[in-house]
Amino acid sequence: MSTATATAVINLDIEGPKISRHLYGHFAEHLGRCVYGGFWVGEDSPIPHVGGIRLDVVEALRALNIPNLRWPGGCFADEYHWKDGIGPREQRPRMVNTHWGNVEENNHFGTHEFMALCELLGAEPYISGNVGSGTVQEMSEWVEYLTRDGDSPMVRLRKANGRHEPWRVKYWGIGNETWGCGGNMRAEYSADLARQYATYCRDHGDNKLYRIASGANGDDYKWTETLMQQISCFGCEATPRTFFQGISVHHYTMAGPRDAKGSATDFDTDDYYRTMLSARKIDRILAGHSTVMDIYDPGRSVGLVLDEWGTWWDVEPDTNPGFLFQQNTLRDALVASTHFDIFHRHAARLYMANIAQTVNVLQAMVLTDGDTLVLTPTYHVFEMNKGHQDAASLDVHLRTLNTRRSVGNEELDTLSASASVKDGTVLVSLTNLDAQKPAEVTLDLRGGTVGEPTARLLTADRLQVHNNPHMPEAVAPRPFNGVKATGQGLVLTIPPHSFVTVEAPLARTS
Ligand code: AHR
Numbered sequence: 001m002s003t004a005t006a007t008a009v010i011n012l013d014i015e016g017p018k019i020s021r022h023l024y025g026h027f028a029e030h031l032g033r034c035v036y037g038g039f040w041v042g043e044d045s046p047i048p049h050v051g052g053i054r055l056d057v058v059e060a061l062r063a064l065n066i067p068n069l070r071w072p073g074g075c076f077a078d079e080y081h082w083k084d085g086i087g088p089r090e091q092r093p094r095m096v097n098t099h100w101g102n103v104e105e106n107n108h109f110g111t112h113e114f115m116a117l118c119e120l121l122g123a124e125p126y127i128s129g130n131v132g133s134g135t136v137q138e139m140s141e142w143v144e145y146l147t148r149d150g151d152s153p154m155v156r157l158r159k160a161n162g163r164h165e166p167w168r169v170k171y172w173g174i175g176n177e178t179w180g181c182g183g184n185m186r187a188e189y190s191a192d193l194a195r196q197y198a199t200y201c202r203d204h205g206d207n208k209l210y211r212i213a214s215g216a217n218g219d220d221y222k223w224t225e226t227l228m229q230q231i232s233c234f235g236c237e238a239t240p241r242t243f244f245q246g247i248s249v250h251h252y253t254m255a256g257p258r259d260a261k262g263s264a265t266d267f268d269t270d271d272y273y274r275t276m277l278s279a280r281k282i283d284r285i286l287a288g289h290s291t292v293m294d295i296y297d298p299g300r301s302v303g304l305v306l307d308e309w310g311t312w313w314d315v316e317p318d319t320n321p322g323f324l325f326q327q328n329t330l331r332d333a334l335v336a337s338t339h340f341d342i343f344h345r346h347a348a349r350l351y352m353a354n355i356a357q358t359v360n361v362l363q364a365m366v367l368t369d370g371d372t373l374v375l376t377p378t379y380h381v382f383e384m385n386k387g388h389q390d391a392a393s394l395d396v397h398l399r400t401l402n403t404r405r406s407v408g409n410e411e412l413d414t415l416s417a418s419a420s421v422k423d424g425t426v427l428v429s430l431t432n433l434d435a436q437k438p439a440e441v442t443l444d445l446r447g448g449t450v451g452e453p454t455a456r457l458l459t460a461d462r463l464q465v466h467n468n469p470h471m472p473e474a475v476a477p478r479p480f481n482g483v484k485a486t487g488q489g490l491v492l493t494i495p496p497h498s499f500v501t502v503e504a505p506l507a508r509t510s
Helices: 055-062 075-079 111-121 136-147 153-160 187-200 221-229 269-296 330-345 377-384
Strands: 004-018 025-027 068-071 095-097 103-105 124-129 171-174 210-217 246-253 303-311 350-356 366-369 372-375 392-400 404-407 410-413 415-422 425-432 439-446 448-450 454-458 484-486 489-494 498-509
Touching: 004 415, 004 425, 004 448, 025 303, 055 111, 055 366, 055 372, 068 111, 068 171, 068 350, 075 095, 111 124, 111 136, 124 136, 136 153, 136 171, 136 187, 171 187, 187 210, 187 221, 210 221, 210 303, 221 246, 221 269, 246 269, 246 350, 269 303, 269 330, 269 404, 269 410, 303 330, 330 350, 330 377, 330 415, 330 425, 330 498, 377 454, 377 498, 415 439, 425 439, 425 489, 439 448, 489 498
Parallel strands: 004 439, 025 068, 025 350, 068 124, 124 171, 171 210, 210 246, 246 303, 303 350
Antiparallel strands: 004 392, 095 103, 366 372, 392 415, 404 410, 415 425, 425 498, 439 489, 448 498, 454 498, 484 489
């Protein structure tokens, strides 16, 4: 078996833009078993919980330093009426979740429960408001209910429901996928609505909102351009500002077309490489939107927010097709690790990203079944990479000899890397996507020196390997002792289909 070889040149003394911790954000929708059975088991459950919120899930997720959690959707957000989810639970109205499985939604998990969950996770809330079937007043009052101090109708309502102090909620989504499930709008109409809703989502006291307008589907750059043209408040010259502070975009990774996405676990090497091409597409998508945004906002004050990303496979056999429950293999982990390398490279514009979704739905971190919980391979990538959160990015210049392969009509580079430095520690993430070949990589560190490195490896015998309650650590990080210091730099051989992190103290920069 041949070995691929590559050199990664990293200038330790040239720090790039900060990698926003919010690139490691999450998403929890009222969909399938994400909220009900995942985060929420209710106060009468025998499963250990705090006020109805599952403790094992919270404990597992706390290790990821989740920076923010988006809720309640997704498509569900545009049929959610928040006042149905406050007050005594047994009196809350019920509804049908028409987007996801046509099941009854009892509204037991509502605003107070979500805020309690965020507090337990140590995550900032990101609330996605209803534009598709709600009203401006409804969203405006939700902001007031959550964030206003003193006395007002919504403040009195909040106090009557047991919460005296206002919460801090910075992140607000103005609709979701308004081009699709959120109302099937045209970009022009959606942009006008975003301006209108953003106007009435007020900053109460010092709770300054970060309003995120519903943005493009994948590579629809025209949509972003339309929003950017409408972003400035021309009547506000005295205090120039934009109506929204962020613009969203969604991109999912699939091995085939939407109606033939393929199995999460039963796939071959061709499917695998096609998946990786689809994942890599996010680079072009982020670059395209950033370019458009640069024209209208050269100072980069408006954030690009990829608030839905991840793999989307066929649902597991014999599960509700509307619940989007899928397994998670080593392939999913490598999709995540290559996404993060790309995110880090777009740190100047990309402000937030939210994987879909945290528990039991699509590319989840944890899968629960009754009282069992399993950490997925993707979970481990988030954990191994968490040192990049709020670190200064370091450019990685890859000189590769034989790491490219043809996939259909396209080329796929099978080596992916990114690096950052924070608090005197350098963190390098490396993914070898090749299904057969190891890759020998020399980390040519310039402009400084590092101390003794430590490394971890995430891999398995086969790409299809996943964790389950009987084999919870089939894919789990192991210490990796293969990093050698040589005259050329740090040299390591990365096994096929593997993810490695190398961490080293920064001894000095020149
Ligand atoms: O994450 C699942 C769904 O995908 C979301 O509800 C929607 O926004 C997207 O189409």
